[in-house]
Amino acid sequence: MNEPMHPNPEILRNSVLKLYFDAQGAELIRLRCEFLLQHNIWYQRQQEILRDNQVLSVALLHASAINSSTVAQLDQLTHDSQCDTLTQTLNRSIMLDRIEQAISLSKRKQRTFALLFIDLNNFKPINDQYGHAAGDAILQQVSSRLQHAIRDSDAVSRHGGDEFLLLLNDVNHPQDAGLFAGKLEQLLAEPYHLATGEVSLSASIGIAQFPADADTAMALINHADAAMYRVKQKGGASAR
Structure with missing residues (x-):
């Protein structure tokens, strides 16, 4: 094994x-x-x-x-x-809102402001003689001058064909608006440059002050408009 x-x-x-x-x-x-x-x-x-x-x-x-x-x-x-398409200023409805806001703020803070109604004198002959393109160019230059003349708190709008509204906020003294309007008249009387040469215009300016002259937006516009027509008829300086 x-x-x-x-x-x-x-x-x-x-x-x-x-x-x-x-x-x-x-x-x-x-x-x-x-x-x-x-x-x-x-x-x-x-x-x-x-x-x-x-x-x-x-x-x-x-x-x-x-x-x-x-x-x-x-x-x-x-x-x-x-904004107005041509002048790039505020349109009428927005300007109306701005005026109403200014009224509300002025009432709350016991302030005053002025509304200027600006109308160009003898503007129609410019359109007739040089054409509407020349008239548009002048309106653009007018709006540019107005916008450069105001503060950020102010506002400018095109109210009609050759009419403008200028909202001047926080006016400390009643005569301040008149002094400012006088400077605007001089500014707007400076020559306007066109492709065909230079033309000169003048402006009539009416003033309404809140709350002395009116206490609503439309009433202020109407007061400034009436004051402007009185200035135009007299051919004098801007007035209330």
Whole structure:
């Protein structure tokens, strides 16, 4: 009867060590593969994030440009809805609101203000002789002079063909409005430049003061209008 063979201890130990190192190697390979896989996933995710960020940046720039354009268009529409197209002064309805606001503020703070009604003298012959384009050019120059002559708190509007209203806020003394109107008369009497040469005009200015002359917007306009016609008939200086 054959006796059982006993494994050689040295061979057995070597086999165990080989299996152990093989297992360790396999684990290292597994960990390495897992690391590379995770690193690849992370890299791909980073690339996706970068692409997404680039797309978002482009979208934000585009949206910002659209927003800026929209705001500019809204500002322009607001301006156009409030201003006279030719002279870029306030239109009649907006000026009426400004006068009513001035009345409310003046009542609350116990202040006074003046409303000037400005009419260009002998304006029709300019249109007849030089054409309406020349008349429009003069109206634009008149509005520019008026707007440069006032403060930010004041306002100018085109009331009619060659008529303007000027709201002069915070008038400290009754004579101040008359002094200012006298300076306007001189300013508006300076020559106007046209393509065909220079022309000269004068202006008649009527003044209404709140609350001495009237206490509503329309009443102030009517008072200043009547005062302007008295000035025009007399051919004199501006008056209330």
